Amino acid sequence: MNLNVLKYFPVMPEQASDNAFTYDLIFWWITLLAVFFATVVIILVGFLALKYRRGSTADRRNPIDHSKTLEYLFIGVPTVLALFTFWWSMNEYIKYRTMPKDGIEVYVVGKQWMWHLQHTNGVRENNKVHIPVDTNVKFTMISQDVIHAFYLPEFRAQFHVVPGRYTELYIKPKRTGTFRMLCAMHCGTQHSEMVGQVVVMSKKDYAEWLANGGDDKDVAMNPVEAGKKIWDSKNCGSCHASVDTTRGPSLVGIFGKARPLEDGTQVADSTYVRDSILTPWRRITKGYDPTMPAYQGQLVEDDILSLIAYIKSLSNTGAPGAKAPYAPTAPGGKKNLSGSGPNSTERTNASGSAGMTQFEEGASKQ
Amino acid sequence: MLTKDHKRIAVLYLISVTFMFLLGGLAAGLVRLELTSPHGQLFTSEQYNKLFSAHGIVMVFFVIIPGIPAILGNFVLPLMIGARDLAFPRLNLLSWYLYVLGAIIVLTSFILGGVDAGWTFYTPLSSLYSNSQITLCLLGLFMAGFSSILTGLNFVATVHKMRAPGLTWFKMPLFIWAQYATSLIMLLGTPVVAITLVLVILERTLKFGIFSPELGGDPVLFQHLFWFYSHPAVYIMILPSMGVISELVACFSRRRVFGYEFVAFSSIGIAAIGFLIWGHHMYISSQSTLQNIVFSLLTLIVAVPSAVKTFNWSMTMYKGSVQFTTPMVYVFGFLGLFLVGGLTGPYLGAVAADVHLTGTYFVVAHFHYIMVGGAIMGLLGGLHFWWPKMFGKMYSEFWGKLTALVVFVGFNFTFFPQFILGYLGMPRRYHYYYFAPEWQVYNIMSTAGATVLGIGYLLPMFYLTASLIKGKDAGPNPWGAKGIEWEHADSPPDPHNFHHTVVVTEPPYNYDAIQDNDEFRKKWGAPPVTYKEDNV
Numbered sequence: 048m049n050l051n052v053l054k055y056f057p058v059m060p061e062q063a064s065d066n067a068f069t070y071d072l073i074f075w076w077i078t079l080l081a082v083f084f085a086t087v088v089i090i091l092v093g094f095l096a097l098k099y100r101r102g103s104t105a106d107r108r109n110p111i112d113h114s115k116t117l118e119y120l121f122i123g124v125p126t127v128l129a130l131f132t133f134w135w136s137m138n139e140y141i142k143y144r145t146m147p148k149d150g151i152e153v154y155v156v157g158k159q160w161m162w163h164l165q166h167t168n169g170v171r172e173n174n175k176v177h178i179p180v181d182t183n184v185k186f187t188m189i190s191q192d193v194i195h196a197f198y199l200p201e202f203r204a205q206f207h208v209v210p211g212r213y214t215e216l217y218i219k220p221k222r223t224g225t226f227r228m229l230c231a232m233h234c235g236t237q238h239s240e241m242v243g244q245v246v247v248m249s250k251k252d253y254a255e256w257l258a259n260g261g262d263d264k265d266v267a268m269n270p271v272e273a274g275k276k277i278w279d280s281k282n283c284g285s286c287h288a289s290v291d292t293t294r295g296p297s298l299v300g301i302f303g304k305a306r307p308l309e310d311g312t313q314v315a316d317s318t319y320v321r322d323s324i325l326t327p328w329r330r331i332t333k334g335y336d337p338t339m340p341a342y343q344g345q346l347v348e349d350d351i352l353s354l355i356a357y358i359k360s361l362s363n364t365g366a367p368g369a370k371a372p373y374a375p376t377a378p379g380g381k382k383n384l385s386g387s388g389p390n391s392t393e394r395t396n397a398s399g400s401a402g403m404t405q406f407e408e409g410a411s412k413q
Numbered sequence: 414m415l416t417k418d419h420k421r422i423a424v425l426y427l428i429s430v431t432f433m434f435l436l437g438g439l440a441a442g443l444v445r446l447e448l449t450s451p452h453g454q455l456f457t458s459e460q461y462n463k464l465f466s467a468h469g470i471v472m473v474f475f476v477i478i479p480g481i482p483a484i485l486g487n488f489v490l491p492l493m494i495g496a497r498d499l500a501f502p503r504l505n506l507l508s509w510y511l512y513v514l515g516a517i518i519v520l521t522s523f524i525l526g527g528v529d530a531g532w533t534f535y536t537p538l539s540s541l542y543s544n545s546q547i548t549l550c551l552l553g554l555f556m557a558g559f560s561s562i563l564t565g566l567n568f569v570a571t572v573h574k575m576r577a578p579g580l581t582w583f584k585m586p587l588f589i590w591a592q593y594a595t596s597l598i599m600l601l602g603t604p605v606v607a608i609t610l611v612l613v614i615l616e617r618t619l620k621f622g623i624f625s626p627e628l629g630g631d632p633v634l635f636q637h638l639f640w641f642y643s644h645p646a647v648y649i650m651i652l653p654s655m656g657v658i659s660e661l662v663a664c665f666s667r668r669r670v671f672g673y674e675f676v677a678f679s680s681i682g683i684a685a686i687g688f689l690i691w692g693h694h695m696y697i698s699s700q701s702t703l704q705n706i707v708f709s710l711l712t713l714i715v716a717v718p719s720a721v722k723t724f725n726w727s728m729t730m731y732k733g734s735v736q737f738t739t740p741m742v743y744v745f746g747f748l749g750l751f752l753v754g755g756l757t758g759p760y761l762g763a764v765a766a767d768v769h770l771t772g773t774y775f776v777v778a779h780f781h782y783i784m785v786g787g788a789i790m791g792l793l794g795g796l797h798f799w800w801p802k803m804f805g806k807m808y809s810e811f812w813g814k815l816t817a818l819v820v821f822v823g824f825n826f827t828f829f830p831q832f833i834l835g836y837l838g839m840p841r842r843y844h845y846y847y848f849a850p851e852w853q854v855y856n857i858m859s860t861a862g863a864t865v866l867g868i869g870y871l872l873p874m875f876y877l878t879a880s881l882i883k884g885k886d887a888g889p890n891p892w893g894a895k896g897i898e899w900e901h902a903d904s905p906p907d908p909h910n911f912h913h914t915v916v917v918t919e920p921p922y923n924y925d926a927i928q929d930n931d932e933f934r935k936k937w938g939a940p941p942v943t944y945k946e947d948n949v
Contacts (some may be wrong), residue, residue, distance in 0.1 A: 136763035200838025211626025231772030
């Protein structure tokens with residue numbers, strides 16, 4: 048018999064990441080339990096139904112209609128197995144929900160009906176993302192409209208992309224190749240069109256690809272530059288100068304720090320900055336009046352991401368803007384990056400300084 | 414149409430639910446047909462989305478949720494507890510009118526342009542981004558929700574107040590226990606979803622900022638509110654079916670249900686835990702990891718009462734006298750499908766496995782096994798069991814058993830391939846999948862199975878209707894069953910159910926402990942309808 052026919056009946060997608068293996072192991076463990084219990088019940092029912100069918104001469108003396116021992120067995124065995132399965136799956140889950148400290152970050156913006164991805168050096172892609180192998184890749188995701196679900200079946204990874212808040216997901220690809228990127232949450236008419244590719248490259252290829260501006264070779268402005276541009280156009284610097292003024296608190300050095308608010312404190316993370324831009328009246332820094340205009344409806348998610356990147360760049364240690372805030376931890380090492388073409392690190396540096404100059408000018412004009 | 418008799422209202426429900434089942438089934442057939450091709454050639458994406466939304470909305474809110482409670486519950490609940498009617502007969506009629514009104518509004522919304530947000534109506538898609546007739550549709554569902562609340566209220570009051578003298582709680586048939594647990598869920602859960610639907614309407618029409626972040630709302634809040642009802646609603650669908658199965662197993666094994674108290678309490682247990690596990694629909698929705706841990710634990714624990722029931726049903730046949738009648742064949746069908754449905758639950762309860770599977774066809778297959786396999790097999794089994802009581806006529810056993818077989822085979826062919834599709838990563842609600850041609854073979858299998866299943870679902874309409882015209886008279890107790898409805902009422906029962914006041918002295922399912930085969934033969938040797946198995 049020709050077993051080749053089985054290739055037309057695949058059962059599971061490739062395992063392209065570490066967690067794919069462990070998740071599949073849990074899957075097969077539950078399958079084992081399921082098959083075991085199914086067999087037990089089928090044999091039990093089949094045996095009893097046939098043996099005690101009407102008219103058979105089976106011995107029916109001393110029937111029992113309850114048995115504490117059996118009941119406790121029926122309760123006990125499934126409980127123990129359920130608890131074990133819970134404990135195991137929970138541990139694995141926590142492991143893959145704890146975001147790694149190292150690796151690279153990619154921003155994902157879900158919109159009806161495409162995936163828009165942004166690398167930290169400004170390279171942008173649609174419905175396609177290039178990532179290096181054997182590296183933690185953290186996706187920070189937000190939706191511009193409805194709820195989407197960023198689904199990478201080969202990596203056994205999925206998480207909702209929600210409007211109004213950032214969600215995170217990380218994977219560690221273990222082989223190169225092209226895999227699928229899907230949207231698994233019904234998001235409107237062209238839901239099924241929201242598909243793309245994950246291209247896992249070797250670290251070296253990835254570093255080159257990234258440094259050369261991605262597929263388009265069209266080196267877009269990096270997020271810090273873009274953020275600075277928006278900062279200027281909205282005249283943010285007129286209130287948020289390099290030092291606190293009466294009009295607004297300085298944003299230099301705030302990123303990642305706790306902010307004293309009128310009602311408690313909050314760590315200034317991406318979500319905080321985003322909310323402060325869109326709905327500033329909700330979190331007023333102590334000692335200030337709620338005078339900042341709300342930018343809800345005026346900025347798209349890409350703009351907000353850029354602004355966050357810019358504000359982040361103001362917060363790096365040493366002289367603000369002096370250090371590249373978004374230098375990708377290039378897997379191939381810095382040499383690779385600086386060796387080829389205009390590299391992202393330099394660009395970021397330049398823009399950071401430029402941004403700061405502008406920033407200080409804005410402050411001195413007051 | 415103005416009757417206040419619970420039996421006639423049950424028949425009204427039978428007709429209206431069957432009609433909705435046909436519509437929902439038609440939509441399902443078209444969806445399946447479309448998916449045989451990876452390119453989606455029959456419909457546009459918009460039409461496709463409207464089709465699966467219509468299928469889900471009609472089937473969930475107008476077929477499975479009201480199905481057993483409104484048809485079988487309405488008919489047999491008062492009979493089984495020796496009551497003359499439900500506690501509030503006018504309210505019962507009102508609930509049918511609300512059902513019909515809700516159905517008409519929802520169907521109107523489909524005719525006026527349809528709804529494309531799926532039956533779950535996730536915000537902000539449903540509240541701001543969808544251009545379809547969502548407001549009207551939600552209004553219809555709101556009506557249907559009230560129909561469900563009134564039915565639940567009526568059942569709870571009836572079970573508390575109208576039991577026959579001597580019918581203590583632990584003498585009640587297990588179907589009543591299941592209906593009671595179901596009614597509690599309907600009473601406590603449905604108002605939540607009703608309010609949620611109103612909030613969506615308010616956000617759509619008046620731009621209240623409740624669910625959409627642009628308006629200052631929380632998109633995930635909707636999911637909490639929705640699943641707080643909709644997860645327990647799964648138990649509204651399956652618990653009555655479990656009750657039916659308990660009745661059937663006892664009757665056709667001639668045994669008291671094994672571990673009666675455990676089965677009764679497992680119904681209440683399922684209803685109670687059912688309210689605490691809605692979050693397992695939201696593992697990846699951005700709720701906290703701690704929430705996921707708690708929900709996952711509770712979800713896996715809910716497998717226990719279901720396992721208890723399954724083992725107890727099986728053990729009921731021990732030293733019994735199993736008769737392979739049509740209802741009993743449905744019991745075997747139910748057990749098979751419930752087994753697959755139940756055992757695939759832990760995949761979705763265990764968070765790590767769920768991350769990959771949620772939102773895929775695995776989920777579709779799982780809940781069809783539970784909700785459709787479980788609920789519809791129970792409904793058909795119960796309908797065949799009580800049909801002689803409802804109409805006083807016997808149907809063709811041959812067609813009955815054949816149908817059960819066709820449904821079982823068709824069902825497995827339809828939904829088993831979907832488990833594999835899910836693991837392969839096919840998201841549900843995809844209109845086409847040209848980028849993954851390997852999915853096609855399973856989709857074709859599934860559609861072929863759906864064709865068989867469709868035929869299986871159509872058959873009962875013919876032979877059951879035929880039985881009304883030329884079926885043999887059933888007599889009051891064709892199955893030789895125990896229970897007030899069989900022993901004290903005519904078939905079909907009198908308008909007031911009983912000629913005399915029923916007084917209960919026996920424990921439930923008192924199919925005399927069968928001491929030896931001779932006595933057993935004497936007692937059950939010649940039921941009115943003879944089967945090949947009983948040539949004794």
